[in-house]
Amino acid sequence: MKRRLGVSLYPDNSDFNEDKKYLDLAAKYGFSRIFMSMLEVSEGRDVVFRKFKTIIDYAKSLNFEVMLDIAPAIFEALNISYDDLSFFAEVGADGIRLDLGFDGNKEALLSFNPYGLIIELNMSNDVAYLENILSHEANKPFIYGCHNFYPQDGSALPLDFFVSCSQRFKKHGIRTAAFVTSAAGKFGPWDINDGLPTLEMHRYLPLEVQTKHLFATGLIDDVIIGNAYASEEELKAMSAVNRYQLSLAVELVPEVNDVEEEIVLKNQHIRRGDITARMVRSTHVRKIYHEESNSPHDNQQTFQRGDIVIGNDQFGKYKNELQIVLEEHLDERKNKVGRVIAEEHILLDYIKPWSKFLFQ
Structure with a gap:
């Protein structure tokens, strides 16, 4: 499975023109996927649609894959049903990340949505969540996994727990993702931002070292910068990382x-x-x-x-x-x-x- 680099965007906390500049830089250095948070939306359905479609359309023009991070509260706020994912298809997303899970059967059914949307699962729990979904005959090619990130210093995953969680997905051949944190990034989805890594041991390491480590584990396919905005120097250094062997x-x-x-x-x-x-x-x-x-x-x-x-x-x-x-x-x-x-x-x-x- 080919390995990729990604960035994160927070349209409810950022400026569209700054997001565009960031995506231009990321595309220049070979980044190809975007984690885009919808957890903080506070405006009506039409306003949210226009805001997200504008930045997603621009991202798609640069050939990014766009995953929207959502939670049940977003469905309620936007009057969207889990039985109809047309809103996310029409806004231009490639898939949705379920920050919270269901009973396994629901996720499996969502993976057969008529729009071909990818269903990305939360990887940061060492339980038989994925196995339960797959046992309900999920549409496996449309299932991804992605870890959480952790804004509070000291709150991210320890390495052994991370490995155990990740192995549950990797052994089934599921595409996996995890987050690294930029020293230059100043914001994310919440008002606390001590960095946004998946692994606590990464919080104060250079971005390229975090990236090397995640790829070296052999458990992560996509490495995503959790906070915004990384500097051009960081993007360049991260893009220079050999994704397939230690350098x-x-x-x-x-x-x-x-x-x-x-x-x-x-x-x-x-x-x-x-x-x-x-x-x-x-x-x-x-x-x-x-x-x-x-x-x-x-x-x-x-x-x-x-x-x-x-x-x-x-x-x-x-x-x-x-x-x-x-x-x-x-x-x-x-x-x-x-x-x-x-x-x-x-x-x-x-x-x-x-x-x-x-x-x-």
Whole structure:
């Protein structure tokens, strides 16, 4: 399943012209889906329709997929029936996200709506919600899953709970989504905004690191910026993330030589299948560079987790093998050539046996 990037819009809290500018930037950097909140509507049906159709039409002109976040109160406020979703089709949405669920049979029936609207389910509950819906013979290709976001500092999901919730959807082949948070974004749907991530551990990390982490879990297909508006620098950095393999940001040491720099930055790295706990070993590069000399430097120190080391001339057949240190150790036959930046140490646990990875 191809992976995508998305942004969020809050038409009841934002200016149309600013939304347009934001969508132009997002489209420029390859973003392709929009989470659009309808949880805060306070005006009549006709006013709401015109407001949302205007911005959705513009989004569709840029080829965005648009999902509307709704709750039962919205149906009441707009006098809409769950048995007739024509309002959402006419406003131009591709689907609706059900912030609150029903009994399983209702969701399954909604997935057969005559307009081909996607029904997106709330993923942030570790219960057999999806299984119940699928047991009612839902129209599976029209079912998506999307986690919640959490505006209050300390209120977002812990990693183990997130994984358990997400696995329930991923094992059934359902398209999944989760939220990351922008440092520049100032607002969302509510009056509290300490950021809008799905995972609490992401709240104060750079946007691109959050994105790398979600993709690295293998559980999330669409990564969406929860708050608005992310800066152009953030959008650009997020768009540069490799969506299909880890690309770790590295700081090289001043003494790194040309051969070592080339080994680090110019090669596809693969972790050995017979792994060790002490380090990640990329062994095929030693075969490519077996004739290249590599004098010792930065080799008389205790290597720390996240250090990148390469075997020097004292290391025999292991000369020019690249390793990422997982457990601290001392070995003068290895040169420290750089270090994975501290914010990305959380990604090291996702380099599995035979994993492919890169450095940038």
